[in-house]
Amino acid sequence: MALRIFTGNRVADGIVVYLDDAGGWTETVSQSRLVATSEDQAAATEMADKASDDAVVADPYLIDVTEDGGEIRPVRYRERIRAYGPPVHPDFVKTTPSDTDHFTPGGGASRPSGDGA
Amino acid sequence: MYRYDPLDQRLVDERVEQFRDQVARRMAGEITEDEFKPLRLMNGLYIQLHAYMLRIAIPYGMLSSTQLRKLAHIARTYDRGYGHFTTRQCIQFNWPKLEDTPEILAELAEVQMHAIQTSGNSFRNVTADQYAGVSADEIDDSRPYAEIIRQWGALHPEFSYLPRKFKIAVTGSPNDRTAAKFHDIGVILKKNDAVETGFEIIIGGGQGRTPMIAQTVREFLPRHDLLSYLEAIMRIYNLMGRRDNIFKAKLKILVYKLGIDEMQKLVEEEWNQIKDGPLKLPQAEIDRVAAHFAPPPFETVESDPRAFDIHKFESLAFARWARTNVAAHKQPGYAIVNLTLKPTGGVPGDATAEQMDAVADLADRYSLGEIRVTHEQNLVFAHVKEADLYRLWRALDEIGFATPNLSLIGDMICCPGLDYCGLANARSIPVAQRIGKRFADLDRQLDIGELRLKISGCINACGHHHVGHVGILGVERKGEEYYQITLGGNPAMDATIGDVVGPAFSSDDVVDAVETVVTTYVKLRADGERFLDTYRRVGAEPFKERLYPEKTDAAA
Numbered sequence: 220m221a222l223r224i225f226t227g228n229r230v231a232d233g234i235v236v237y238l239d240d241a242g243g244w245t246e247t248v249s250q251s252r253l254v255a256t257s258e259d260q261a262a263a264t265e266m267a268d269k270a271s272d273d274a275v276v277a278d279p280y281l282i283d284v285t286e287d288g289g290e291i292r293p294v295r296y297r298e299r300i301r302a303y304g305p306p307v308h309p310d311f312v313k314t315t316p317s318d319t320d321h322f323t324p325g326g327g328a329s330r331p332s333g334d335g336a
Numbered sequence: 337m338y339r340y341d342p343l344d345q346r347l348v349d350e351r352v353e354q355f356r357d358q359v360a361r362r363m364a365g366e367i368t369e370d371e372f373k374p375l376r377l378m379n380g381l382y383i384q385l386h387a388y389m390l391r392i393a394i395p396y397g398m399l400s401s402t403q404l405r406k407l408a409h410i411a412r413t414y415d416r417g418y419g420h421f422t423t424r425q426c427i428q429f430n431w432p433k434l435e436d437t438p439e440i441l442a443e444l445a446e447v448q449m450h451a452i453q454t455s456g457n458s459f460r461n462v463t464a465d466q467y468a469g470v471s472a473d474e475i476d477d478s479r480p481y482a483e484i485i486r487q488w489g490a491l492h493p494e495f496s497y498l499p500r501k502f503k504i505a506v507t508g509s510p511n512d513r514t515a516a517k518f519h520d521i522g523v524i525l526k527k528n529d530a531v532e533t534g535f536e537i538i539i540g541g542g543q544g545r546t547p548m549i550a551q552t553v554r555e556f557l558p559r560h561d562l563l564s565y566l567e568a569i570m571r572i573y574n575l576m577g578r579r580d581n582i583f584k585a586k587l588k589i590l591v592y593k594l595g596i597d598e599m600q601k602l603v604e605e606e607w608n609q610i611k612d613g614p615l616k617l618p619q620a621e622i623d624r625v626a627a628h629f630a631p632p633p634f635e636t637v638e639s640d641p642r643a644f645d646i647h648k649f650e651s652l653a654f655a656r657w658a659r660t661n662v663a664a665h666k667q668p669g670y671a672i673v674n675l676t677l678k679p680t681g682g683v684p685g686d687a688t689a690e691q692m693d694a695v696a697d698l699a700d701r702y703s704l705g706e707i708r709v710t711h712e713q714n715l716v717f718a719h720v721k722e723a724d725l726y727r728l729w730r731a732l733d734e735i736g737f738a739t740p741n742l743s744l745i746g747d748m749i750c751c752p753g754l755d756y757c758g759l760a761n762a763r764s765i766p767v768a769q770r771i772g773k774r775f776a777d778l779d780r781q782l783d784i785g786e787l788r789l790k791i792s793g794c795i796n797a798c799g800h801h802h803v804g805h806v807g808i809l810g811v812e813r814k815g816e817e818y819y820q821i822t823l824g825g826n827p828a829m830d831a832t833i834g835d836v837v838g839p840a841f842s843s844d845d846v847v848d849a850v851e852t853v854v855t856t857y858v859k860l861r862a863d864g865e866r867f868l869d870t871y872r873r874v875g876a877e878p879f880k881e882r883l884y885p886e887k888t889d890a891a892a
Binding site: 228230234301304308310336 | 435763
């Protein structure tokens with residue numbers, strides 16, 4: 220099973236967040252709770268559903284990630300832009316590790332989402 | 337400009353309080369995201385990639401300096417210090433908190449602004465010519481009619497759940513600056529043989545994944561019948577437009593499927609039933625609204641071409657700007673000034689709170705406190721005395737809004753793309769920035785001449801790529817960004833949809849491809865030909881040969 224994490228936008232301010240090990244929601248992707256087995260997924264899904272029901276996070280969903288030495292990195296380009304961007308605005312770009320260019324495309328097709336134009 | 341009457345104000349104030357309650361219930365978990373989403377969209381609030389996004393309507397692009405200062409205040413207080421002017425004369429903020437939005441909307445209501453109908457399947461912000469009322473080439477002022485349409489369409493109960501979003505543009509000039517032919521309805525002011533103002537009505541235009549040019553449904557509509565005729569069109573669309581397939585839900589698809597003749601028959605039948613009803617516009621009502629747009633008290637000032645020439649002689653930069661960014665005003669001694677929000681390497685359409693405040697101050701000093709927003713993501717001062725042009729240019733240069741590139745290759749339309757937008761497939765802003773840097777030499781831009789380059793990060797075409805003389809569409813293939821180039825698009829009255837020139841280019845290659853297109857044009861152009869003229873004369877083939885030499889060689 221591929222490594223995955225839960226993400227969504229926080230209801231109060233819309234900021235991108237990730238489910239963490241304690242069942243809370245963090246803005247830092249590397250602090251995400253990894254889902255590696257079907258048991259992990261069942262437990263994480265329960266937490267994500269509760270966060271959705273409690274209006275903490277809007278529409279949480281699973282994304283594919285890689286994990287290397289504690290660094291968790293979304294596979295898909297779109298999700299890396301969510302995690303670290305917007306790349307066009309350097310003031311708002313989140314910390315990036317020195318050896319990786321998060322904003323290099325790649326990682327497979329991603330399905331656009333959102334509210335329309 | 338138009339000032340709210342008590343009814344307008346009450347409607348907006350009540351909407352703010354209604355939304356305040358909806359937000360409180362959402363924050364308390366009393367309503368789900370699925371239940372809340374249509375409510376927030378009705379108030380212009382999206383969820384984008386990084387955060388909420390609030391889109392605020394600027395009806396037909398007109399702003400007072402007071403309103404612009406309020407937008408600056410909102411950017412500074414509730415957002416991250418900047419806003420983005422859109423391709424439909426709106427502004428959007430990229431980082432508002434849900435919990436703050438009721439207060440933002442309350443502050444907007446204080447200056448007669450709102451975010452109603454800026455998203456969802458609604459009747460969107462009515463757009464109009466940014467030169468309305470001041471250009472020498474217009475038939476009549478389009479703003480009173482745009483305002484009448486706004487009042488009729490605001491929270492119209494019959495049109496609250498349309499099959500898709502619905503866009504109307506109004507133009508009073510044969511030199512269309514609104515892209516009217518790419519709207520669901522285009523309202524084009526005309527005079528009949530009796531020199532009475534009326535309208536040509538065109539319908540079924542649009543961009544997106546199926547670009548279509550609007551067709552004439554009525555050659556001349558008397559002005560008193562404007563609302564009943566629009567209502568007849570909307571009714572046919574509301575009844576017959578598809579709701580089962582989002583990609584086939586727009587009016588353009590209905591018009592295409594029925595054919596313009598059948599569509600016209602249905603509209604006229606409906607119209608004949610309602611045209612003499614309560615929607616008949618009395619002249620007194622037209623006059624009442626038009627009074628809000630009466631010409632301002634212009635001073636009697638003489639043109640002083642000598643002083644102007646001296647400044648141009650002394651400053652090459654001023655001379656360039658005066659040539660590209662200043663347009664003729666119908667009042668002697670006055671000029672129209674374009675503030676391009678396209679500094680080299682910048683984000684097209686972005687303005688910081690400080691820039692907005694500075695523009696508001698300059699509008700008070702030099703343009704009767706009025707600012708206009710264009711669909712090409714620029715701003716306009718419509719009433720500048722020629723004698724003030726030099727001082728204004730110096731002040732605009734200080735805030736970065738005096739780049740002399742209006743309608744040149746540096747003056748790109750560009751959607752937010754994958755840097756911000758949840759729908760996007762590819763980034764568009766960095767492509768615009770790289771093209772801007774490649775063509776940074778203003779002398780070169782001037783030599784290239786009029787070239788409208790438009791970039792979209794997905795097929796929804798918010799960046800108008802279909803109607804760019806050169807259009808760029810970002811697409812994704814297996815996670816990689818590619819950019820498809822179209823040539824020969826044109827949003828004006830002689831509208832055309834750009835031709836896809838060939839396979840898409842990688843992100844690394846797309847700027848070189850634009851360079852190839854430009855150098856090919858420069859080589860082929862005849863005296864006085866714009867890019868579009870040359871393209872229409874020679875067609876796509878010479879461009880293909882240079883863009884895809886391997887393919888051409890293989891075929892030979």
